[in-house]
């Protein structure tokens with residue numbers, strides 16, 4: 001599929017030259033497909049992702065950290081829900097970062113991030129992340145004050161220092177077997193306006209509306225400046241940013257799914273191979289289990305058994321199809 005090219009297109013490989021205005025939030029890369037086609041394409045990627053995740057888990061060598069950052073209503077929650085829908089919940093952890101607690105404020109800004117990292121063999125999803133520390137905290141100086149840093153460490157160059165800390169932190173993770181992928185869902189201010197309106201006008205969406213989101217919208221330009229700086233400073237080969245157009249939800253989901261599949265594919269994952277003595281041991285166990293099989297019953301008796309009525313309240317037999325496999 002041409003999605004390989006597509007994801008390269010949105011990955012920021014030349015951060016020094018990165019300008020947010022070069023990235024159109026409404027872009028669909030010329031892809032003109034209907035809803036059903038988009039659904040089918042997404043289902044393909046999700047199935048692929050599910051296979052890759054099984055291998056990741058079985059191999060137990062790599063872990064994957066996926067970061068989502070965006071303005072409100074850009075569709076983070078929808079992306080997480082749809083793209084990860086095929087993944088075995090046991091192999092995946094989603095962590096939503098909210099305002100830091102008093103305990104978290106008493107530590108360095110990466111402390112809570114480190115605690116939430118995925119274990120080997122698993123995929124960790126950050127719904128917001130340590131990057132809030134150079135976004136919302138930058139847009140609201142009072143949040144930085146709450147962190148109680150020594151004055152001489154909270155001067156003008158604090159953001160540059162934080163970028164440096166983040167780069168080093170992510171490089172360290174990469175060196176220790178974590179694949180780090182970061183997605184900025186790039187929604188336009190106009191599309192956000194429409195989505196906020198829909199939240200107010202449609203009863204089923206009203207719960208999503210928050211007054212705080214409107215306050216952040218007023219700081220749009222400040223945020224865009226902070227995002228641009230952040231991506232320039234922290235998109236690196238070992239932990240790239242993808243700037244994903246987010247005005248069309250179907251396209252956002254396809255692009256994110258394709259990027260994750262591609263990156264996991266490149267890890268060359270495989271099921272652990274069992275050979276030599278352990279394989280011989282397994283073969284012995286297999287033979288023993290075969291030998292334990294009960295003697296075959298005469299065909300007539302087996303047929304009678306099938307006809308027995310099911311007890312009231314008795315469980316339905318579980319078949320492969322009933323378990324949803």
Ligand code: ATP
Pocket residue numbers: 072077096097098099100127128129132133136137143210
């Ligand atoms: P949704 O609204 O879709 O449930 P959300 O991510 O917007 O998801 P909220 O509980 O509405 O969740 O908001 C979390 C808030 O916490 C955001 O305003 C975010 O900016 C803030 N936050 C996250 N990390 C930090 C941080 N390190 N410092 C200060 N504020 C933070």
Ligand code: MG
Pocket residue numbers: 072210213
């Ligand atoms: Mg919110």
